[in-house]
Amino acid sequence: MEAYILKVFGRVQRVGFRRYVLDSAQELGLTGYAKNLPDGSIEIFVQGDVEGLSKFLEIIKQPMIPAKIKEIIKEETNPKPEIKEFKIIYGELIEELQEGFGAMQSIFADYWREFRDYRQEFKDYRQEFRDYRQEFRDFRQEFRDYRQEFKDYRQEFKDYREEFRDFVRRTDENFKLILDKYGEISEKLTIILETLIRESKETKEMLNETMKSLKEALERLPKASWEKSGKSD
Known part of the structure; x- marks a missing residue:
């Protein structure tokens, strides 16, 4: 001990x-x-x-x-x-009574100070809550603006999509027209070639040169037709 x-x-x-x-x-x-x-x-x-x-x-x-x-x-x-x-x-009775009352008074004073601190803290929280509430209102308005802007973008996207569909449809029609013309020209050239081959070697050589020129012209034909179609649209 x-x-x-x-x-x-x-x-x-x-x-x-x-x-x-x-x-x-x-x-x-x-x-x-x-x-x-x-x-x-x-x-x-x-x-x-x-x-x-x-x-x-x-x-x-x-x-x-x-x-x-x-x-x-x-x-x-x-x-x-x-x-x-x-x-x-x-100690003496009166001293102990005074101490008891003093203790209660001291405790009450401390609790009162603590309460005042909490009251001030509550005021601060209340002001902070008001600030958050105003900020929330601002965010809500901003969200409404974004929502309206999104609706506008969605409508604009629909317009672009419809325009793209029209473009695809016109392009498909132009290609079909070019292919039909190319097939018709190719068929006629084949007939001409078969006819001329039977005539002479010289004619054949001339025909080959002609075919070469025609081939080059045909290779440029889709591009030219496409550009022409695009301008017309």
């Missing part, structure tokens, strides 16, 4: 700190006492096993609101086996 005398400075009197010390010591199975000192600090005598004392020191460093710890002075001392429990050593 080990024992310490602790002197705790800070906001520790009239704020319920001794009760907090009592509850913590009893929970850890420690014995001793806590009492107020005239200088505004609290003296704690505590004894028990090493592990429990270590936990106790950590717990009292983080007291409940509104108590605040400024400094803890620890001094090792001899255990007192005759002390079998942990207790609060109270």
Whole structure:
């Protein structure tokens, strides 16, 4: 068993700190006492096993609101086996009553300050909500504009699609016309060629030259017809 005398400075009197010390010591199975000192600090005598004392020191460093710890002075001392429990050593009745009322007043003041902080925070959130609401309205209007713009683009796309269909139809008709003309010319040239081949070699050579020229003309025919058709459209 080990024992310490602790002197705790800070906001520790009239704020319920001794009760907090009592509850913590009893929970850890420690014995001793806590009492107020005239200088505004609290003296704690505590004894028990090493592990429990270590936990106790950590717990009292983080007291409940509104108590605040400024400094803890620890001094090792001899255990007192005759002390079998942990207790609060109270002062005179009027002093304890004043401390009780002071603790309630201090707690009320802290809660009031906290409430004021929350009230201000609520005002900030309310203003932020108003900003978000206005921003939402702006987005909603912008969305309507985009929706209308999309409708316009969709109509324009339909117009382009219809125009493309007309273009494909005209192109198909032009190609059919060119192919028909090409087939007709090819057939006539074949007849002419067969007739001329039977006449003479010289005529054949002349015919070959003519065929070459005609072939070149025919190769240019689809392109010229296409350009002509395109201009007419």
